[in-house]
Amino acid sequence: MTGCHSGITYNQQYFAVTTSHRPSPVQVSLANKLSDELSVPFIPRNDLSIETMISNTGVIGMMVVSAQRISFFTGISEFFFHPGLAKLRINELKNGKTDQMIQAMSLGAGDTLLDCTLGLGTDAIVASYVSGTSGKVTGIESSILIAAIVGHGLKTYQDEDISQAMQRVEVAHSHHKDYLAGLPARSYDVVYFDPMFRTPRKKSPAMDAMRAIANPDPIDRETIALALKVCNKRVVMKERRWSKEFERLGFKEIRGGRYAPVVYGVIDRQGMV
Ligand SMILES: C[S@@+](CC[C@H](N)C(=O)[O-])C[C@H]1O[C@@H](n2cnc3c(N)ncnc32)[C@H](O)[C@@H]1O
Structure with missing residues (x-):
């Protein structure tokens, strides 16, 4: 990804990055990389549910690095990449x-x-x-x-x-x-x-x-x-x-x-x- 301009819908104050439960070193390293690139906090998962993490930190949602993909969870919905049609x-x-x-x-x-x-x-x-x-x-x-x-x-x-x-x-x-x-x-x-x-x-x-x-x-x-x-x-x-x-x-x-x-x-x- 290149470039960083205005027009951000969800900005830095609103979300943080974590991993799925029991992450591999590769997941932890990707989550840290995303946290640096997007200038948002990395919060270790520590067996917490996403809902608990959201209410503990006051963010609107969490970006979650799992073994299969990166998702954004709001507690109600999950957004992730798929090639659709x-x-x-x-x-x-x-x-x-x-x-x-x-x-x-x-x-x-x-x-x-x-x-x-x-x-x-x-x-x-x-x-x-x-x-x-x-x-x-x-x-x-x-x-x-x-x-x-x-x-x-x-x-x-x-x-x-x-x-x-x-x-x-x-x-x-x-x-x-x-x-x-x-x-x-x-x-x-x-x-x-x-x-x-x-x-x-x-x-x-x-x-x-x-x-x-x-x-x-x-x-x-x-x-x-x-x-x-x-x-x-x-x-x-x-x-x-x-x-x-x-x-x-x-x-x-x-x-x-x-x-x-x-x-x-x-x-x-x-x-x-
Ligand atoms: C209907 S979706 C596009 C779907 C896409 N054609 C596809 O095949 O998956 C519209 C997307 O445009 C983005 N978008 C809307 N306004 C934009 C803007 N001013 N600059 C860049 N992206 C924008 C939205 O955030 C959204 O992700």
């Missing part, structure tokens, strides 16, 4: 099927993508598979917890079919507006946004866990203007089919399956200065 989508592409996001991006081998809303990284993994070893995918995430957990997951999750695509995704912890403002014009072929929906589509424990630590802010017009400067080909935004966000942010062209509840707004750079 990425593998299924990549298999569909391998079988010659269309992926609506890739089509809307017009992404191909060797292309570069700036994913301004990394989240769990599912879209970034699919894009990384398509852009291949000659391309590049950078994922920007403003929640320090999501950036750290997903950044670690992408580098370490074992799946022989998609490990390489996952490992190629570069993660930066930053507010996307700050990040975009620091980039030269035409630095990426495509700039992509998939903001949190204003209201959740469906209730699920995984989505609730993410919502607890994600940045819920809407995108502003200035950010889209910056994205249009930074892209070489187009800016793409995923939203609900009838979302008013498309109009508000200047997306006139909408792509996606005819009956899909979620579609992609596209603004081409062509014709712009």
Whole structure:
């Protein structure tokens, strides 16, 4: 993970790092490393429950390094990395099927993508598979917890079919507006946004866990203007089919399956200065 800017949803005062019960030396060393990198306390587990640790320390949640993964526990929900539908989508592409996001991006081998809303990284993994070893995918995430957990997951999750695509995704912890403002014009072929929906589509424990630590802010017009400067080909935004966000942010062209509840707004750079 690189970079550290503003726009942190959960900051240093709110959480601490620990391990699962009876940790290996590797877990303890990773927990200490995270504590240094994120400037948050490391608290040895000492047989305590996460709930007790939260109420003893007054934090909102604990980052827990276990043998399998890094999670963030709030006492109600657990957030951890998993590749979601990425593998299924990549298999569909391998079988010659269309992926609506890739089509809307017009992404191909060797292309570069700036994913301004990394989240769990599912879209970034699919894009990384398509852009291949000659391309590049950078994922920007403003929640320090999501950036750290997903950044670690992408580098370490074992799946022989998609490990390489996952490992190629570069993660930066930053507010996307700050990040975009620091980039030269035409630095990426495509700039992509998939903001949190204003209201959740469906209730699920995984989505609730993410919502607890994600940045819920809407995108502003200035950010889209910056994205249009930074892209070489187009800016793409995923939203609900009838979302008013498309109009508000200047997306006139909408792509996606005819009956899909979620579609992609596209603004081409062509014709712009
Ligand atoms: C709906 S999720 C993205 C899901 C992602 N496309 C995937 O495939 O997993 C939106 C993510 O964008 C992040 N986010 C929202 N506003 C942001 C901003 N201004 N800068 C960087 N990340 C942001 C949220 O914290 C959240 O993790």
